[in-house]
Amino acid sequence: MTERELANHVLEAIDRVAYRNAAHHVSRVRIAVGGRRHFDFELLDHTFADAARGTVADGAPLMVKLLPVGRHCLRCGATFDGSARDLGCSACGHPHTEAVSGEEVKVLDIEVDES
Ligand SMILES: [Zn+2]
Numbered sequence: 306m307t308e309r310e311l312a313n314h315v316l317e318a319i320d321r322v323a324y325r326n327a328a329h330h331v332s333r334v335r336i337a338v339g340g341r342r343h344f345d346f347e348l349l350d351h352t353f354a355d356a357a358r359g360t361v362a363d364g365a366p367l368m369v370k371l372l373p374v375g376r377h378c379l380r381c382g383a384t385f386d387g388s389a390r391d392l393g394c395s396a397c398g399h400p401h402t403e404a405v406s407g408e409e410v411k412v413l414d415i416e417v418d419e420s
Pocket residue numbers: 378379380381382383394395396397398399
């Protein structure tokens with residue numbers, strides 16, 4: 306998924322919410338992105354602002370929450386929140402753990418203007 310695809314995906318979700326709420330303007334959008342996704346957030350910001358021009362989300366800030374990467378220990382089976390890098394197990398210290406999440410992309414909430 307590229308920054309443009311993500312921006313379009315978010316705008317589609319905004320469209321649906323705005324339509325359902327008969328909203329004319331969206332004031333803020335929050336999304337969550339898994340820690341294994343490699344987006345250029347500055348580029349995403351520009352791309353989103355560009356794509357939103359002339360829509361209900363024109364000028365709405367896009368806030369991104371980075372989600373932790375869930376990791377699974379190959380030795381003891383413990384799961385814990387880590388990062389995209391292979392860090393040792395927090396339970397047994399085994400040096401190798403595999404990522405089991407961190408690819409998520411979801412829209413958390415969309416704030417609409419009532420007026
Ligand atoms: Zn372990």
